[in-house]
Amino acid sequence: MSERYSQDSVTFKKVEEIKRSNISDHIKSVASKVLEDKPPSKAEIVYLLGLKDAQERQFLFDLASCVRHDNVGDTIFVKGIIEFSNYCRRDCLYCGIRASSKVKRYRMTKNEILDVSIEMSNCGIDTVILQSGEDPFYTAEMIVDIVKSIRQTTRRPVSLSIGERTVEELKTFKAAGVSKYLLKQETVNREIFEKVHGSDYDTRISLLKELVALKYIAGGGNIIGLPGQTLSDIADDILFMRDIGVKMAGIGPFIPTKGTPLENLPMGSAEITLNAYACTRIAIPLVQLPTTTALGTIDKNLQYEGFDAGCNVIMVNFTPETYRSNYRIYDNKRKVEFYETT
Numbered sequence: 001m002s003e004r005y006s007q008d009s010v011t012f013k014k015v016e017e018i019k020r021s022n023i024s025d026h027i028k029s030v031a032s033k034v035l036e037d038k039p040p041s042k043a044e045i046v047y048l049l050g051l052k053d054a055q056e057r058q059f060l061f062d063l064a065s066c067v068r069h070d071n072v073g074d075t076i077f078v079k080g081i082i083e084f085s086n087y088c089r090r091d092c093l094y095c096g097i098r099a100s101s102k103v104k105r106y107r108m109t110k111n112e113i114l115d116v117s118i119e120m121s122n123c124g125i126d127t128v129i130l131q132s133g134e135d136p137f138y139t140a141e142m143i144v145d146i147v148k149s150i151r152q153t154t155r156r157p158v159s160l161s162i163g164e165r166t167v168e169e170l171k172t173f174k175a176a177g178v179s180k181y182l183l184k185q186e187t188v189n190r191e192i193f194e195k196v197h198g199s200d201y202d203t204r205i206s207l208l209k210e211l212v213a214l215k216y217i218a219g220g221g222n223i224i225g226l227p228g229q230t231l232s233d234i235a236d237d238i239l240f241m242r243d244i245g246v247k248m249a250g251i252g253p254f255i256p257t258k259g260t261p262l263e264n265l266p267m268g269s270a271e272i273t274l275n276a277y278a279c280t281r282i283a284i285p286l287v288q289l290p291t292t293t294a295l296g297t298i299d300k301n302l303q304y305e306g307f308d309a310g311c312n313v314i315m316v317n318f319t320p321e322t323y324r325s326n327y328r329i330y331d332n333k334r335k336v337e338f339y340e341t342t
């Protein structure tokens with residue numbers, strides 16, 4: 001048995017309960033491996049991702065919650081996001097701010113970004129996330145200037161989610177005080193990636209690995225429900241993130257967006273997304289795992305269910321009202337707001 005779990009731990013007790021139950025052998029095998037600190041096999045993850053039976057899913061979610069409890073505790077981290085530009089040079093088929101979208105474009109100034117960061121900090125958020133389309137207007141120098149001002153003023157950790165930049169730029173951002181960087185692989189299936197994202201598969205994967213090597217708190221992530229994607233692909237995404245050593249995983253369902261080439265596709269499955277959260281927590285016990293706005297867009301209660309499936313992060317949107325409706329990466333995007341109670 002791994003040193004992670006003593007006989008008094010909630011995970012140990014849950015595994016014992018699962019072993020005594022009449023649940024499927026697959027779940028029993030995954031549970032036993034948890035105690036030995038071994039990840040589930042790809043075949044086991046595929047099985048878990050496809051679970052539909054309510055009792056089996058409850059065992060899976062309970063196991064993931066116990067793994068979270070024993071590894072990172074039950075604190076929920078509230079991160080604040082500013083979507084500071086919706087200009088994008090990429091033309092991802094799924095995304096509402098793709099280059100060829102007719103959306104009204106905006107860019108926030110340094111002072112606007114700083115004002116919002118201060119507001120976030122005053123609300124007590126854990127991390128300032130700066131997100132944008134892939135917008136080369138913001139040079140590395142500009143990003144560094146913005147980040148340094150936020151760090152000096154708020155002292156909060158800063159996370160970037162601004163797409164692909166050169167390795168030199170990533171080093172510069174790190175030196176300027178950026179501690180976290182989210183660059184979702186979207187899917188490790190090359191064929192699907194090249195269809196929906198473009199020819200940058202190798203660049204994106206190598207940059208994500210570079211972020212880990214540069215000792216960022218590096219975030220990967222995938223979209224559930226891309227055209228042609230199978231449970232086997234999603235299992236590959238989870239094992240890929242584990243193998244390369246990401247510390248954050250942003251996993252959300254595909255939401256069709258009007259005016260994009262994928263507008264008529266069905267929404268990604270909320271059930272598979274929740275199963276994927278639980279599998280990711282079990283495969284990567286220390287991971288920072290948001291229950292995503294995309295899941296909340298399908299149904300806000302489902303976003304809260306993410307916490308029962310092993311998630312421990314929620315992102316609150318601080319993008320000013322004047323810009324927010326134009327950061328329309330998908331339709332009917334849920335507004336996760338922050339209200340002070342005093």
Ligand code: SAM
Nearest residue numbers: 094095132133134161162163184254255329330
């Ligand atoms: N440009 C940056 C990048 O490429 O990493 C970050 C911004 S991008 C708009 C943020 C995330 O939105 C993407 O990583 C993608 O997973 C998600 N996204 C965009 N369109 C989506 C859709 N229709 N359904 C679900 N997720 C979507």
